Amino acid sequence: MTKTLWQSPAIVLLTIGAMACCTAAYAQNQQNQKKPAKPEPTAQALLLGQFGDWGAYKATPAGKKICFALAKPTSAVTDPVGRNRDPSYAFVSTRPAEKVTNEVSMIVGYPQKPGVDATATIGSASFVLYTQNDGAWVKNAAEEAEMVETMRRGAELVVKSVSSHGTKTTDTYSLKGLSQALDKVAEECK
Secondary structure, eight states: OOEESTTSHHHHHHHHHHHHHHHHHGGGGTTTSOOOOOOOTTOOEEEEEEETTEEEEEEOGGGOOEEEEEEOOSEEEEESTTOOOOOOEEEEEEEGGGTEEEEEEEEOSSOBOTTOOEEEEETTEEEEEEEETTEEEESSGGGHHHHHHHHHHOSEEEEEEEBTTOOEEEEEEEOTTHHHHHHHHHHHOO
16 A cells, blocks of 8 residues: 655655655766756655565655665664764665666765765675765766665665764664565666
């Protein structure tokens, strides 16, 4: 059953963040491309299904379909301990109008240190993420499909980053249900 997510203020913020993250991820090749406009915060996101720790969602900001799999970390550690930050999330997004499929991105929850890359580790595989504001994306776009396939087979994703104030963060995400969520996203956003 499809469910409208606008029933909770936290979900509204999560959805807006997801759409902003998905659109902002397009900036990955910003040296050669114009940045897209921010999505309208009034767009609705629909839960397509919850699969383990990952939800599959669909939204249509500005009339353009976006589908994404989303998860919250199962563990979030800061060094020094107890630093405040906004919630963090992992996304795998598909935007058919832009011909983007399975784009990996993170919202880390605070501005990150400029010029300092983050890392994503799945088992023994490691991927470099470039950072901008509170987001992180796969630095080498040619590795994105490999990262998604590694995530599908893996048990957990560990993302390490550094805030603009020097706080080191380690977010751990369960990958349980990711494959099913991505399959649902692919089915919905052809």
